[in-house]
Structures are given as C-alpha cells and as structure tokens.
Amino acid sequence: MNMIWKTAWKNVWRNKIRSLVVISSVTIGIFAGVFSIALMNGMIAQRIYNVLDEEISHIQITAKDFRINNDPRLIIENRRETLSKIRAVNGIAAISERVFITGMANSAYKSAGVQIIGIDPESEKQVLGLYKKIIPGTGDYFEKESKFNLVLIGMELAKELNIxxxxxxxxxxxxxxxxxxxxxxxxxxxxxxxxxxxxxxxxxxxxxxxxxxxxxxxxxxxxxxxxxxxRKEARLMLTFLDSDNNQVGAVFRIAGLYNISNSVFEKSNVFVKNEDIKKLTGISDSSFHQLVVKLSDVDQIESIPAALAEKLPELEILSWKKIQPELAIMSDLVKQFYLVFGLIILAALSFGIINTMLMVVLERTRELGMLTAIGMNKRKVFSMIMLESVFLSLSGGVAGMIAGYFLISITAKTGINLSQYSEGFEALGYSSIVYPQITAGFFVIVTILIILTGVFSSIYPALKALKMNPVEAIRSE
Amino acid sequence: MKVIEINNVHKIYNETEIPVRAVDGVTLCFDEAEFAAIVGPSGSGKTTLLNLIGGLDSPTSGEILIDGINLSGLKSSELIDFRMMNIGFVFQAYNLIPVLTAKENVEFIMNLQKWSRKERDERTFELLKAVGLYERADSRPAKMSGGQQQRIAVARALASRPRFVLADEPTANLDSKSAATLLEIMEKLNHEEKITFIFSTHDARVVKMAHRVITLEDGKVVSDDVRE
Incomplete structure (x- = not known):
C-alpha cells in the first residue's frame, strides 16, 4: 500500500478515543440522514403507488374540457372506434370505461356531496386495485348479484353519513x-x-x-x-341530474365499504355499476365520460399519452402527472430536498471533522515540520491530511450506511406502524404504515458526498499545515 | 571533491529592535565523506548554520552551493525535492513517526522517492543491521529507548544515500553509553557509505570523534581544525 495512505490510516488511530468520537458522530449523522430519507422516500413512493393503484391509474381520457366543466353532457360517443385506437398503441395493459355524475348521498341521518362514478367492475379491476381495499365484513366489490342498485362507498363517507x-x-x-x-x-x-x-x-x-x-x-x-x-342493510339515496337536467333520485344498497389511505377520496367518491347509473341518467350504453388506462410499464408515461393524443386529437389525454401535478412535482422536488437535507447533515458533520483535523495539525506541528524538512512535498503533506480526514468521515459514513441499510431492510419488510397518527396521515393521503425504501444508487451518491465532505473538511487544516515554517515547526514543543 | 560550499553567508534576524546576526560572514567547504562537528556556545549560530546548509532557512546574503547548485536559486518546491534527494537529517528529538514501525520509518523517504519494494527492503534491512536494530524492525518508536530511536533516525537519514547528513545535537538527549554507540555507528557509516556527516554539538565525546571541528562564536567561524 502507498506509504502516504498507510501513514494516514495509522494516524487516524493515533488518538483512538478522539477518532471514535468523530466517527461515531458521523455514523449517527449518516444513519439518521439515510434512514430519514428512506422513510420519506417510502412514504412518497407509497403515496404515488396508492394514488395510481387506487385512485387514478396511469392515464385518463375524457372529452375536451370535461375535467374543467364537469358537464355530464361532455361524453365520449364513438366507443368502438375510440377503444380500438387506444388498443392499437403499444404498452396499453387495460382500459376501463366510466361515467361521472356529481350528486348527493343521503342517509337517514345526513347528506354529503359526492362524485358518483359508474364503472364496469370487471374492467375496473384490471386498471385499479380498489377492489382489494374492501373492509372485511362490510360487503364486497359488486361480486354478488342483486336486484337492487348497489353502491360502494368509502369508510370515511360511511362515518360521515352515520351509517x-x-x-x-x-x-x-x-x-x-x-x-x-x-x-x-x-x-x-x-x-x-x-x-x-x-x-x-x-x-x-x-x-x-x-x-x-x-x-x-x-x-x-x-x-x-x-x-x-x-348498519345492517344500510342504504343510501343518491340524487343527481339526468342528461336532461332533471333531478333524479334512487336508493342504493351498500355493496361494501372501501378503505384506502386517502380520507378525502373516501369521503367524496362513491362507485356504482355503469348499467345502473346509465339507466338512471339516460346516458346511452355506448357512451361514457372517462376512460381509465393502465400501462404495462409506468416508465412510458411520457411517450404513450403523446401517442394517444396524436390518434385522438378530439379528446383530452392526461397522464397521472397532469392529473395530480402536485404529486409529480413532489416526486421531483423531493429529490432536491434529499440533496439539501443531506448537505445540511454533511455540513454539520464537516465542522466536527474540521475541528478535529485542526487539533491534529496543531498536535503534530513538529512532525509535520520534520516531514517537510526531510523532503515530503506540499502535495504529499496535503494528501496525507486530506486522506486522514476522508478516512475519518468515510469510516463513520460506511458504518452509518451499513446501520441504516440493516434498519431499512428490516423495516421495509415489517413496516413502521404510525397508526397513532393515522387520521393525520390519511387526511393527507398517506398510509400510516410506512415501508422505508432506498436504492443502491443512493448509497453510491452518499458515499461520494461523504468523501467530498472529508476532502472539504481537510482543506483549511491542510492549508494551515502547509503554511508552517519547518524550522519553527521542528523547534516547537 | 567539494560537496558543500558556503560563501560569505550572513543570516540576520530582524524580529527584535536590535537585529541578531545569527550567522555572520561564514565561508566554509565540506568534502565528500567528511565527519565534521560544528561546536560553539549556545546562540553561537550552530543550528542556524545547519538549517541554512540544509535549505530549511535561507541566508540574508551570501550563497550556499551543494554540488555546485545554489540553494537560493531553487524554488520552494524544488528545494523540498532537493532535500529529499540529497540531504539526510537527524534531529535532537529523534522525530520519528510514532505510528510507523522502525522499518517503515527507515523506508519512508525511499517510498517518497518511489524505490521498488525489493530495493527498499534490501536497503532498510542493511541499515537496520548497521545500526544494530534488525531485530526491532517491527517495533514502534514508543517501544524503543531514546538511543535506539536515534539510531533509527540515523538509518532513516542515510536510507536514500544522500550526499550528506546534517545532525543537530544528535546525542543531546542520550545517556553516555547510547551516545557512544550512536557515534560509533555514525562513524562506521560515514566510512562505509562515504557520506559526509556534519553535526552541531556541545558534546565533548562527539567532538573527540570528529575528523574536523569548526568552532563558531557569535555567528563567526573562529577556528576550523582538521584532524588526521
């Protein structure tokens, strides 16, 4: 091994307690930083996964301006032609047709404004995983045949309506x-x-x-x-306007309750069968308001909407990033936040390392003077001090990353149960059981940043060492 | 053959109100394989003169030539490289690197000079044998006596076969037995390796063994005796 590297490594352990204190502080800092970022990463990844899997899927297609005006007359009529054009695009995994009506849900006790979403349950299962979120014992996802109109509602709405x-x-x-x-x-x-x-x-x-x-x-x-x-045999009266703007009301039995990690969505979205709502509103069998499209590969989220827009210029094609821009922005912003968060931790740690390295230089004044005297040039003196600083930071950093990795590996399987705060989390759309996650690439970036912190922390102490006059340094006590 | 030429060198310190003439018009020459002692009372300028010869300090006026190269004409970085290639140093306080073993201390400069591993090992063990510490090759300085540490320092100074070795009071911290052993080793290496040794000293034993004794007083050479 190169003598400078060897000497620098041995120098780190010259004052074991001091070095261990610095290494421990770096370990704790990196561990806390890595785990916090994994926690945030997990929360956001879960939020995105849940939104895509339970609420909006990957792409939504509507008539132009439907989203803005919410006008039930803005329907997609050419069903067969539209579907065949969509299916012709590579990468489409499944499509579901929906009808959207704004209305009121009334129980015997209370009322609430809701979005009534007409679905074909079997097609909907192909694009969204809401069917997996039915609370056991409350019913099912339109599985049982019924002579009554059925409605699937969110847990929060059920609570709101006192049923x-x-x-x-x-x-x-x-x-x-x-x-x-x-x-x-x-x-x-x-x-x-x-x-x-x-x-x-x-x-x-x-x-x-x-x-x-x-x-x-x-x-x-x-x-x-x-x-x-x-409540046994709970039912709701749904009221809304039909296609001729006449108020219509019908009783719906509760098919089941769904529970997702977004209480706002649960309160405001109810699902009924397309056939039931179309009958009540007078919308023709071949018409619908929205197509929900699931992609085979979510990474094609930029290219497929563009291809669809070319084929269906009369319709509005929106990727999930446009439907929930705040989520897309958060997904991008959070990466910058991680960087800033990481840099703040590393900056704090670097002050500790700088302080230690200044003490090291001060304590070894005579030795550094001797090294310069016998012919160790400035570059090598600088390298030796820099390597000591890098070894200090990297030792702590690697220990912190290993500790972080183990805890992340364990909690990624078991999850971290924050159900004490579930109301707050769910109000924001986050799951109260968090599964931290991190990528291998993140550890590579952290390692590079730790090395850079070590280098940065060594600059001032090393410059002080280089300014020493060897004659005075050798004479020093 | 002249190794070192010192021509009318002055070193004046202006840090106090009255300038201190630490070296005052010294002119000297040292030949290959000399074993010379610079003696004189405290403050006579011995250490300053050694520092000037070693390129650790620069003269206020005059010139110092090593193998014909004027040290004042070298840039700071060139001077460091020049020291590494041409000068060995032995300090009063040994100044070994405490975290390295005796062997690693000796081969340190050879490492800086990028000697091959085989060459380094050969030279290191040769010197450790010469200073009688072959068995202590893997010991750290803290496990050795002062005399042993200074012998390692001598081995380190000679490791890269410098043109000359400067030793500042090498026996000052040693008991008489250790000092005698060290001096015998230095004299033997001077003889075997044909390397010039110049040391400043107060020690009568060192003076007794020196082949040439230069006496300084108030920065001036007052005598320069060459012994047969």
Missing amino acids: YRYSVDSSAISRLKEKKLPENIINKLVPLIGKRFINEKQFIKKMNVVFSPGESKKYGLLIREEAGSL
Whole structure:
C-alpha cells in the first residue's frame, strides 16, 4: 500500500478515543440522514403507488374540457372506434370505461356531496386495485348479484353519513383478545358492552372517559376498528341530474365499504355499476365520460399519452402527472430536498471533522515540520491530511450506511406502524404504515458526498499545515 | 571533491529592535565523506548554520552551493525535492513517526522517492543491521529507548544515500553509553557509505570523534581544525 495512505490510516488511530468520537458522530449523522430519507422516500413512493393503484391509474381520457366543466353532457360517443385506437398503441395493459355524475348521498341521518362514478367492475379491476381495499365484513366489490342498485362507498363517507356504528359486543371483545389487547384494557371495555354509539365522535368521547389519554392514544384505533360495523342493510339515496337536467333520485344498497389511505377520496367518491347509473341518467350504453388506462410499464408515461393524443386529437389525454401535478412535482422536488437535507447533515458533520483535523495539525506541528524538512512535498503533506480526514468521515459514513441499510431492510419488510397518527396521515393521503425504501444508487451518491465532505473538511487544516515554517515547526514543543 | 560550499553567508534576524546576526560572514567547504562537528556556545549560530546548509532557512546574503547548485536559486518546491534527494537529517528529538514501525520509518523517504519494494527492503534491512536494530524492525518508536530511536533516525537519514547528513545535537538527549554507540555507528557509516556527516554539538565525546571541528562564536567561524 502507498506509504502516504498507510501513514494516514495509522494516524487516524493515533488518538483512538478522539477518532471514535468523530466517527461515531458521523455514523449517527449518516444513519439518521439515510434512514430519514428512506422513510420519506417510502412514504412518497407509497403515496404515488396508492394514488395510481387506487385512485387514478396511469392515464385518463375524457372529452375536451370535461375535467374543467364537469358537464355530464361532455361524453365520449364513438366507443368502438375510440377503444380500438387506444388498443392499437403499444404498452396499453387495460382500459376501463366510466361515467361521472356529481350528486348527493343521503342517509337517514345526513347528506354529503359526492362524485358518483359508474364503472364496469370487471374492467375496473384490471386498471385499479380498489377492489382489494374492501373492509372485511362490510360487503364486497359488486361480486354478488342483486336486484337492487348497489353502491360502494368509502369508510370515511360511511362515518360521515352515520351509517357506520360502534358497539362493543362479545365478538368484538374476543377479536380484541385475539389481537393481544391487555386484559386491564379489555376489563375497562366491559361496562360498554351492549351500548351503541351512532357515530365515531360519540364513541371516542366515551372512550376518553373510560381510558386514560395514553391508553386512548395507544389502543383507541384498534378498539374503534373492532367495535365499528356497518348498519345492517344500510342504504343510501343518491340524487343527481339526468342528461336532461332533471333531478333524479334512487336508493342504493351498500355493496361494501372501501378503505384506502386517502380520507378525502373516501369521503367524496362513491362507485356504482355503469348499467345502473346509465339507466338512471339516460346516458346511452355506448357512451361514457372517462376512460381509465393502465400501462404495462409506468416508465412510458411520457411517450404513450403523446401517442394517444396524436390518434385522438378530439379528446383530452392526461397522464397521472397532469392529473395530480402536485404529486409529480413532489416526486421531483423531493429529490432536491434529499440533496439539501443531506448537505445540511454533511455540513454539520464537516465542522466536527474540521475541528478535529485542526487539533491534529496543531498536535503534530513538529512532525509535520520534520516531514517537510526531510523532503515530503506540499502535495504529499496535503494528501496525507486530506486522506486522514476522508478516512475519518468515510469510516463513520460506511458504518452509518451499513446501520441504516440493516434498519431499512428490516423495516421495509415489517413496516413502521404510525397508526397513532393515522387520521393525520390519511387526511393527507398517506398510509400510516410506512415501508422505508432506498436504492443502491443512493448509497453510491452518499458515499461520494461523504468523501467530498472529508476532502472539504481537510482543506483549511491542510492549508494551515502547509503554511508552517519547518524550522519553527521542528523547534516547537 | 567539494560537496558543500558556503560563501560569505550572513543570516540576520530582524524580529527584535536590535537585529541578531545569527550567522555572520561564514565561508566554509565540506568534502565528500567528511565527519565534521560544528561546536560553539549556545546562540553561537550552530543550528542556524545547519538549517541554512540544509535549505530549511535561507541566508540574508551570501550563497550556499551543494554540488555546485545554489540553494537560493531553487524554488520552494524544488528545494523540498532537493532535500529529499540529497540531504539526510537527524534531529535532537529523534522525530520519528510514532505510528510507523522502525522499518517503515527507515523506508519512508525511499517510498517518497518511489524505490521498488525489493530495493527498499534490501536497503532498510542493511541499515537496520548497521545500526544494530534488525531485530526491532517491527517495533514502534514508543517501544524503543531514546538511543535506539536515534539510531533509527540515523538509518532513516542515510536510507536514500544522500550526499550528506546534517545532525543537530544528535546525542543531546542520550545517556553516555547510547551516545557512544550512536557515534560509533555514525562513524562506521560515514566510512562505509562515504557520506559526509556534519553535526552541531556541545558534546565533548562527539567532538573527540570528529575528523574536523569548526568552532563558531557569535555567528563567526573562529577556528576550523582538521584532524588526521
């Protein structure tokens, strides 16, 4: 090994405790930085995945201005021709036809404005994974045949309309026992057996009386999940305007409740079958408002919409990045944020390294003077100090990255449960169970930045060393 | 053959109100394989003169020629390279690199000069044998006595076969036995390697062994005795 490298490495361990303190601080800093970024990365990647898989898919096609005006008369009529043009483009995995109507959802207790989305359940399953998000015990994704009109609604809307009730019964207690709820907490629930709460607010109010704030925070969500149930044979009256602008109303039975990580979407979107809504609105069988397109490869999100726009100039073709520009911007901005965040951590660490290296130079004044005297040129003196600084930062950095990698590997499988804050997360559209994720390329970038930090941190101490007069340095104590 | 020529060299320090004439008009020559001592009381200018000869300091006036090359004409970087190639240094406080072994300290300059591994090993073991520390090749300086460290410093100074070795009070920190051993080794290497040794000293034992004794007082050469 080159003598300069060897000497620099040995010099790092000259004062073991001091070096270990610096290496430890770099380790902690890099570990915290890497893990925080993996956490944010995971949250954002999940958010994008969820939005694409549960809410909007990859591309949406509507008549021009439909999105702005939301006018039900702006329909796509040439069904066969339109679909064949779309299918002719390479990379299309699935297409689903939709009808969009704005209306009101009315329960016996409350009303709420909603977007009524008519779908063909089988086609919809090919483009979106919402069917996987049906809460067990509340129904299904239009699987069972019914003579009634059926509507699939979000959990949050069910709560809003007071058709989701809370009661602690023996089956809820046994489920909670299965989920290892502590005995003392279960005992506190016993007085609530047999009581019914017409909405979540009242149930939470009662729980806050029974439990301490800490217990409510820790077990409240689990208890609410197990105590909640859809009212038997719950139904809604959906009211809306038909194609002649006449108000129409119809009763819909609840097919099931869906629960995704976006409470706003849950509150405002209900799904019905195309055949039911078309009958009620008078929209012809061959017409629809929107086509939802799923791509075989999401990386083709720039090229396929352009190809579709060429073939269907009369329609509006929007990629997910245009439908949810804030998500697309966030996806790009966050990369810059990672860089700034990383640079702030490295800048903070570099001050510690600079300080240590200045002490090193001060302590070794005589030795550095001797080295210059015997013929070690400035470039080599500079290199030796720089290498010491790089070894210090890189040792800590590699240790931090390894620690970060292990924790990310574990939590990427188990997830980090932040369900205590699920309401806040879901209000923003984020899942409360976060799976951190990071790429190998990220570690390469971090390694390069750590090396650069080491180099940068060595400049001032090394320049001080180079300014030394060897005669004075050798004489120094 | 002249190795070093010092022509009317002055070194004046103006850091105090009254300028200090550390070296005052010194003219000297040193030939190949000389074993010379520079003696004189404290403050007489011995160390300053050695620093000037070694290119660690520059004269206020006059010139110092090493093999005909004027040190004042060299740029700072050239001077460092010149020292590496031509001059060996032995310091009073040994100044070995504490994190390196005896062997690594000796071969340090050879590494800087990019000698091959085989050449380095041969030369290092040759010198370690010469200074009687072959068995301690893998020891670090902290595990060695002062005398042993100074012998390693001598081996390091000779490693790259310099034109001459400058030793500033090499025995000042040594007991008499260690000092005697060191001097015998230095004299033997001077004889075997034909390398000029110039050392400043207060030590009567060193003076006794020197082939030439130059006495300085107030920066001036007051005597220059060559012994047979």
